[in-house]
Amino acid sequence: MRAEILSIGTEILFGEIVDTNAAFIASRLPGFGVDLLYVSQVGDNAARLAEVIERAWGRSEIVFATGGLGPTEDDITRETVAATLGEALYVDAAQEAHLREWFAGRGRPFVERNLKQAQLIPSARAIPNPRGTAPGWWVERDGKVFVLMPGPPAEMTYMWEHEIEPELERRADSVLVARTLKTLGLGEGLVDEMLSPLLAGTNPSIGIYARRDGVHARIAAKARTREEAWRLVAPVEVEARRILGDAIWGIDDDTLAGGIGRTLAARGLTVAVMESATGGAIADALTSDDGSSTYFLGGLVTYATAAKIALGVPADIVATHGVYSREVAEAMAHAARQRLGADLGVGLTGIAGSADLEGQPPGTMHIAVTDGARTTYHHSAFYQGRDAAKRRAVTEALSLLRGFLMGEDETQ
Amino acid sequence: MRAEILSIGTEILFGEIVDTNAAFIASRLPGFGVDLLYVSQVGDNAARLAEVIERAWGRSEIVFATGGLGPTEDDITRETVAATLGEALYVDAAQEAHLREWFAGRGRPFVERNLKQAQLIPSARAIPNPRGTAPGWWVERDGKVFVLMPGPPAEMTYMWEHEIEPELERRADSVLVARTLKTLGLGEGLVDEMLSPLLAGTNPSIGIYARRDGVHARIAAKARTREEAWRLVAPVEVEARRILGDAIWGIDDDTLAGGIGRTLAARGLTVAVMESATGGAIADALTSDDGSSTYFLGGLVTYATAAKIALGVPADIVATHGVYSREVAEAMAHAARQRLGADLGVGLTGIAGSADLEGQPPGTMHIAVTDGARTTYHHSAFYQGRDAAKRRAVTEALSLLRGFLMGEDETQ
Numbered sequence: 001m002r003a004e005i006l007s008i009g010t011e012i013l014f015g016e017i018v019d020t021n022a023a024f025i026a027s028r029l030p031g032f033g034v035d036l037l038y039v040s041q042v043g044d045n046a047a048r049l050a051e052v053i054e055r056a057w058g059r060s061e062i063v064f065a066t067g068g069l070g071p072t073e074d075d076i077t078r079e080t081v082a083a084t085l086g087e088a089l090y091v092d093a094a095q096e097a098h099l100r101e102w103f104a105g106r107g108r109p110f111v112e113r114n115l116k117q118a119q120l121i122p123s124a125r126a127i128p129n130p131r132g133t134a135p136g137w138w139v140e141r142d143g144k145v146f147v148l149m150p151g152p153p154a155e156m157t158y159m160w161e162h163e164i165e166p167e168l169e170r171r172a173d174s175v176l177v178a179r180t181l182k183t184l185g186l187g188e189g190l191v192d193e194m195l196s197p198l199l200a201g202t203n204p205s206i207g208i209y210a211r212r213d214g215v216h217a218r219i220a221a222k223a224r225t226r227e228e229a230w231r232l233v234a235p236v237e238v239e240a241r242r243i244l245g246d247a248i249w250g251i252d253d254d255t256l257a258g259g260i261g262r263t264l265a266a267r268g269l270t271v272a273v274m275e276s277a278t279g280g281a282i283a284d285a286l287t288s289d290d291g292s293s294t295y296f297l298g299g300l301v302t303y304a305t306a307a308k309i310a311l312g313v314p315a316d317i318v319a320t321h322g323v324y325s326r327e328v329a330e331a332m333a334h335a336a337r338q339r340l341g342a343d344l345g346v347g348l349t350g351i352a353g354s355a356d357l358e359g360q361p362p363g364t365m366h367i368a369v370t371d372g373a374r375t376t377y378h379h380s381a382f383y384q385g386r387d388a389a390k391r392r393a394v395t396e397a398l399s400l401l402r403g404f405l406m407g408e409d410e411t412q
Numbered sequence: 413m414r415a416e417i418l419s420i421g422t423e424i425l426f427g428e429i430v431d432t433n434a435a436f437i438a439s440r441l442p443g444f445g446v447d448l449l450y451v452s453q454v455g456d457n458a459a460r461l462a463e464v465i466e467r468a469w470g471r472s473e474i475v476f477a478t479g480g481l482g483p484t485e486d487d488i489t490r491e492t493v494a495a496t497l498g499e500a501l502y503v504d505a506a507q508e509a510h511l512r513e514w515f516a517g518r519g520r521p522f523v524e525r526n527l528k529q530a531q532l533i534p535s536a537r538a539i540p541n542p543r544g545t546a547p548g549w550w551v552e553r554d555g556k557v558f559v560l561m562p563g564p565p566a567e568m569t570y571m572w573e574h575e576i577e578p579e580l581e582r583r584a585d586s587v588l589v590a591r592t593l594k595t596l597g598l599g600e601g602l603v604d605e606m607l608s609p610l611l612a613g614t615n616p617s618i619g620i621y622a623r624r625d626g627v628h629a630r631i632a633a634k635a636r637t638r639e640e641a642w643r644l645v646a647p648v649e650v651e652a653r654r655i656l657g658d659a660i661w662g663i664d665d666d667t668l669a670g671g672i673g674r675t676l677a678a679r680g681l682t683v684a685v686m687e688s689a690t691g692g693a694i695a696d697a698l699t700s701d702d703g704s705s706t707y708f709l710g711g712l713v714t715y716a717t718a719a720k721i722a723l724g725v726p727a728d729i730v731a732t733h734g735v736y737s738r739e740v741a742e743a744m745a746h747a748a749r750q751r752l753g754a755d756l757g758v759g760l761t762g763i764a765g766s767a768d769l770e771g772q773p774p775g776t777m778h779i780a781v782t783d784g785a786r787t788t789y790h791h792s793a794f795y796q797g798r799d800a801a802k803r804r805a806v807t808e809a810l811s812l813l814r815g816f817l818m819g820e821d822e823t824q
Contacts, residue, residue: 280696283691304709
């Protein structure tokens with residue numbers, strides 16, 4: 001099925017908002033065997049909107065449009081689609097009752113222009129929008145489909161998942177399912193080589209992608225039903241898991257911090273952090289998931305050297321080795337662990353700023369993990385700006401912590 | 413000038429990447445008096461790319477295209493533009509020399525297919541790309557312009573700022589400049605009412621926008637030159653600053669944390685934080701700017717109750733009032749200040765998870781700021797998911813800290 005997406009709204013053309021709706025829809029379509037051929041963004045100008053809608057209706061089998069369904073004069077998506085299809089708008093009684101109820105339930109006055117949102121055309125049925133006032137439209141005519149959805153992403157994604165996908169699922173001749181295995185510690189080329197015995201097939205196919213949190217292997221299969229597609233993925237996934245082994249830290253939507261959290265929780269271990277250059281971002285990552293209080297005890301953001309010493313880093317280690325050193329990172333890991341009574345401690349000292357400090361370049365990071373008996377260490381120096389340096393250092397600290405939990409001893 | 417943007421690349425249609433290039437370009441065009449009418453995304457399919465490029469060249473005066481300039485067979489943007497304009501591609505000697513130098517300088521072998529990237533057509537001149545191998549094209553014919561830029565955002569934005577904008581500046585009949593005043597503590601409606609005496613004019617115009625970090629007032633003026641436009645903005649800005657007074661915490665690209673940092677630095681004050689539900693995110697925000705070590709001493713992420721007590725919150729306060737309370741937030745602010753030797757302490761205790769705890773709902777946040785003598789407090793409870801709750805609480809803590817520095821005493 002040939003699909004097209006239209007994102008409607010002048011605020012997109014001003015660059016005031018990034019069009020995440022189109023990317024969201026685009027990422028979901030392959031799952032239903034739908035081929036996306038075009039995406040267009042257009043403002044609220046009547047003539048240009050009509051031009052874009054006519055072309056889409058002419059060349060595509062299914063069109064997904066978002067935006068322009070509000071109550072104001074600028075919202076002209078319904079009117080334009082009605083005109084393109086040569087159908088008359090009418091106020092649907094059920095939609096009007098629903099709208100009046102919505103406003104009454106919130107104690108807000110119902111003004112007449114809201115009635116716009118209760119309009120339909122003969123070929124359209126209303127799609128419920130429990131997160132807002134404007135229902136969507138599912139238009140079906142001449143073997144083609146035109147779907148209108150509201151622009152606010154919270155409303156659109158809810159409607160997509162609860163109303164649009166079930167409909168696409170019913171109509172799909174084929175579906176695509178995918179399992180992503182997320183790895184750390186192996187390069188993109190190495191993963192490609194290791195999985196090469198599995199790469200020959202086209203269904204399932206395997207894609208290898210380098211991402212900030214490691215290398216991902218995505219196994220995707222197409223079939224007539226979801227069950228059948230998963231049956232194609234399964235043996236390849238088993239084999240890929242065997243080959244990649246402990247390098248796999250998670251699947252699909254898993255995050256690195258989430259994977260570490262599950263491992264810590266399963267083993268009944270707790271962790272504490274003392275960090276400087278990352279300024280609290282490691283602790284922030286480790287508290288991303290519900291239930292993180294079972295394994296994360298606390299963090300010490302010791303930005304000033306005096307704060308490091310006040311919280312347990314021996315002053316003579318700082319004096320002897322300098323504050324940006326392996327020894328201080330290790331002392332921070334020990335201090336975090338002891339001060340907060342955790343099983344594991346993570347320490348990080350480094351330079352997030354853009355100037356050299358004590359002879360070390362911007363982006364320098366010294367990271368250590370310890371359980372009191374065993375200590376591992378990672379060092380890097382790479383700079384693409386302050387925020388990037390902080391984010392990269394968080395990934396490296398989580399990676400070192402995961403390696404520690406896997407029993408890796410060597411300096412990475 | 414009627415402009416159009418084309419984002420070229422199949423990975424956009426798969427939803428694997430969000431098209432931030434189009435939003436970046438769109439946000440820059442108003443500054444040069446250029447009207448953006450259409451944005452389209454299209455894959456690497458030859459027929460569809462030709463269709464989209466022909467239409468753009470036909471209907472727009474200036475077309476900005478990104479993507480499809482790489483060395484692979486899938487990269488067909490140059491070929492398609494050449495065909496649309498009916499011009500022949502040739503390998504430009506200067507570009508070839510430059511490319512060979514680039515590869516040699518990095519010790520990489522030069523394969524023949526890289527020569528694609530040295531191609532030009534008679535109407536095109538090469539645009540330097542110091543961040544990558546593919547130069548851009550500036551095509552000019554029949555009074556129209558077609559600009560090709562590489563897809564990787566780091567390459568595109570550099571080329572845009574260093575090569576494209578100076579050219580647009582030279583050609584602009586009019587330019588638009590804008591000053592954004594960022595406020596806190598006033599609602600959108602109130603700012604609108606306060607500035608109403610200034611809202612009548614259309615040049616400069618004033619827009620009022622509610623954002624996560626408060627209400628923004630954007631004063632924009634159009635004129636033939638940048639200087640002239642700023643002369644139009646200036647008196648309105650002076651008046652708006654007089655009206656909004658201390659509610660203004662920053663301008664343009666300023667961040668809330670940056671504004672607080674400048675105030676702290678100017679007064680020679682330091683701050684320390686003890687936070688639980690935000691998990692280090694307040695400290696992370698306060699360390700976003702270079703030079704933050706002059707005012708930020710450190711943070712204590714006391715996720716576990718035992719960690720709060722170990723770091724200075726009196727156990728009896730927790731026992732009497734419960735861990736999610738005004739009293740504990742205040743004790744945390746005092747403990748942070750004392751433990752790290754800072755002038756000011758910020759304390760936050762609350763619930764980032766999705767379940768009620770000790771009779772309080774998800775999203776509950778108790779926040780306090782103290783200098784030892786004076787203490788202010790903020791309480792809120794609003795939940796739209798864990799990450800949103802953390803981010804909102806950071807903004808509220810920074811807002812309370814800013815209010816404290818402005819001398820606000822009342823509970824907000």
